[in-house]
Amino acid sequence: MQRVLARGEIESLDHTSxxxxxxxxxxxxxxxxxxxxRQLAQDSPLAGYLSLMADLADGQHQALRHCKMPGPTEERIELAQAHGMPPLQATGWRRDPAWRALLAGLLDHMAALRGLPPQAAQAVQGLRHTLDGDPDAIEAQADAILAEREDGVDAAAAPFIMAALQVYWAGLAADFPENALPVVTPHGVCPLCGSLPVASVVRVGGSADGCRYLCCSLCAAEWHLVRVTCSHCKNTKDLSYHSIEDGPEGIKAESCDACHTYRKIFYQEKILGVDAVADDLASLTLDMLMGEAGYARASGNPLLWQQEQAAS
Incomplete structure (x- = not known):
């Protein structure tokens, strides 16, 4: 049985290990x-959307197998190390135009599916038309999505564009030499790409047992953050943990009364197959309850574009 660490024990751990x-x-x-x-879709009122996103993730898996994009130069890595900044920063690094080929492949994958819902088929067809005829418009939408801006983003197209960007950055992250990472990077953002986390997971097993990791919404990297710490403002006081009465175990919302935001935290001990993006998407009821309680999401889900998804 996993031993639950008390707050004092958590803070006194040798974090170098x-x-x-x-x-x-x-x-x-x-x-x-x-x-x-697909597992979450079985008993969910969001079954249709979760299944659609599962089909999209299938396409991402195939795309990532063959995705080899140019990584950062030594000069860029040295610059990131010198200034303590993410070396693959999504909003400060010019993307290779080849990422649009990833998007085209994902759209072709979705268009070939049997039984694609009409609205999704229309979004895929419209996005492919724009991609072929006006690639600059696609680049502009990608810029807005990565910067989490609302203006200029087609909400129906955003999950597909984001899916291609995820493949691009996940490939870069998978190949990145960890020893080239700056010693210190800004709080609350991915140390590799600078994107916001979608949620956090308390892992089990090995040297990460009982440790909380924030999960990047873009490159899928995870980074350690001491538990009982606000992932948005670093506050260590006035934190509360909320769950749905008689709801699924292993899902809570960590709220902070200093910045009035929250992020979900998942416990792998209770949900062995947890995926931060998938489980966050499937637990929107908890988001509704947190909104009613007066808390704002610190950041949104990359596969669900909503108005006012990020806290200021």
């Missing part, structure tokens, strides 16, 4: 997500 970073695994990151989405 805890893996700072968990890089995505090419062969598993999207196939595991697809399987988890």
């Amino acid at each position: 805890i893996p700072r970073l968990r890089l995505p695994v090419r062969a598993a990151v999207f196939s595991d997500r697809a399987a988890r989405l």
Whole structure:
């Protein structure tokens, strides 16, 4: 049985022995997500959307197998190390235009599916038309999505664009030499790409047992953060943990009364196959209850574009 660490014990751990970073695994990151989405869809009122996103994750898995994009130069890595910044920063690094080929492949994958819902088919067809005729418009939407801006984003197209960007950055992250990571990076963002986390997971097994990891919404990397710490503002006081009465075990919302935001935290001990993106998407009821309680999401889900998804 896993021993639950008290707050004082957590803070006094030798953090040099805890893996700072968990890089995505090419062969598993999207196939595991697809399987988890299908599992969650079985008993969910969101079954249709979760199944659609599982089909999209299948396409991501195939795309990532063959995705080899140019990584950061030594000069860029040295610059990131010198300034303590993410070396693959999504909003400060020019993307290779080849990422649009990833998007085209994902759209072709979705268009070939049998029984694709009419609305999804229309979104895929419209996005492919724009991609072929006006690639600059696609780049502009990608910029807005990565910056979490609302203006200029087609909500129906955003999950597909984001899916291609995830493949692009997951490939870069999977190949990144961990020893080239800056010693210190800004709080609350992915140390590799600078994106916001979708949620956090308390892992089990090995040297990460009982440790909480924030899960990047873009590159799928995970980074350690001491538990009982607000992932948004670093506050260590006035934190509360909320769950749905008689709801599924292993899912809570960690709220902070200092910044009035929350993020979900999943416990792998209770949910062995947990995937932060999938499980967050499937637990929107908890988001509704947190909104009614006066808390704002600190960041949104990458596969569900909503108005006012991120806290300021």
